[in-house]
Amino acid sequence: MSSFNPFSLDAKHILVTGASSGIGREVAIWLSRQGAVLTLVARDEERLAATAQALEGKGHQTAVIDFLGDEDVSRWMKELVRSSCPFDGLVHAAGVQMPMPIRATSLNHWEKIMSTNVSSGFSLIKAFRQKGVCQPDSSIVLISSVMARAGEPALLGYCASKGAVESMARAAALELAREGIRVNCVAPGVVQTEMVESLQNLIGEDSMQAIREKHPLGIGNPSDVAYAVNYLLSPAARWVTGTSLVVDGGYLA
Template sequence: MSGPVDLAGARVLVTGASAGIGRATAVLLARAGARVVLNGRDEGRLAETRAALDGEGHRTAPFDLADGDAVPAWLKEQATLAGPFDGIAHCAGLQVGKPVRAVDQAFFDQTLHANLLSALALARGFRQKGCHGPRGAMVLVASVAAFIGQPGNVVYAASKGGLVAAARGLAMELLRDGIRVNCVAPAMVETEMMERFRRTTTADQFAAIRAAHPMGFGRPEDVAAAIAFLLSDAARWINGVTLPVDGGYLAQ
């Protein structure tokens, strides 16, 4: 990749690499020169992503991040196998909308585990000795939902709001380890997750959501470009921020 985003030789873990933003991020990072470790639960789909990457030295590492307590040891194992990581792009997540009247503990726990606890577990693992290089970076994928009021989306919004707050705390706590932590906050992006969300709404509701995006829906590559920038040395003095990647959604 030409320009200031140069990741030549960097080793980067991408979670949620089976599809959507995670897959687009892996493709872009490889094009920028990184060696990418692809994480997700579906080994077949990870292999498809691997086949789309430029360059050499990429690996698949299937693992379910839902087991937060097991994540640090798993990350240590990955670093032992092929060397420490220079960056983590945490793109895995869960989006299911439910009105408050339908929220139960199981749904709450599932959403918070997928969207918040997994990030904290990765941070715990990344800061371990031997797991990160001298200058490391984490980018967490939050959402504009963290900043707006939206009926039927309270638990998801709370999980992403927690992720934004956690990134600020982690940015200060991991600074002593040489690790920067930032977020991106996309609006609606054309992914399989968006298609599943569309099927839960009426045509009129979805049309209203589309109209709320001044520049239309985003593409996974739009978010991937912001992630690549924040992982690179071009962003070496950026820490603890959340970058909206939303086509002007929050500007209204």
């Protein structure tokens, strides 16, 4: 009887950005439990170290980078694989929400959201596809949001940025298919993270309750997203590219 497990990530080398908190942190911990060897990336060194302490298995490494800085991401990623081995997968979970009414949104505010949520993803995709950086049959997973397809007040920039992330993933999937790289998104609904807590502080409990009621299965947990990411990274998703897997408790329904 075959023991092949198409969902296994055993010994796969995965790069996870935004690994110091929220969805990125939970994704990293879950993937380590599935046997993956992780390179964790974030801006906050102390919180990143805390995530690393929570991982299972051996051989993990951490790297601190600010994607809004002057760092050459392509060169940085080549340096990462020199000290370890090529990547089998990339999960880009770093991002910001930064709620703000349209009347109060400055161009600088808008551009910071776009740079953090969209431009960083472009830089990582471009860096990941370099010769020697990724293995054949590798997978990129970008964390999108249901806000790519639905709107909420005070989230104009966030909605626009996540729509751009999904369009970027579709185009990249077509271009990189010949290189053996799959590109997909996971689009969560509202998940209980630090980002959601800051949103609640801004809009108040009544408005937050209204958002909760839009999720027939209730607010999600970061682990719900991690399981979907696991699937898209694994051989089980070998025929899946250029799409966005919605994990939203029924929000879009």
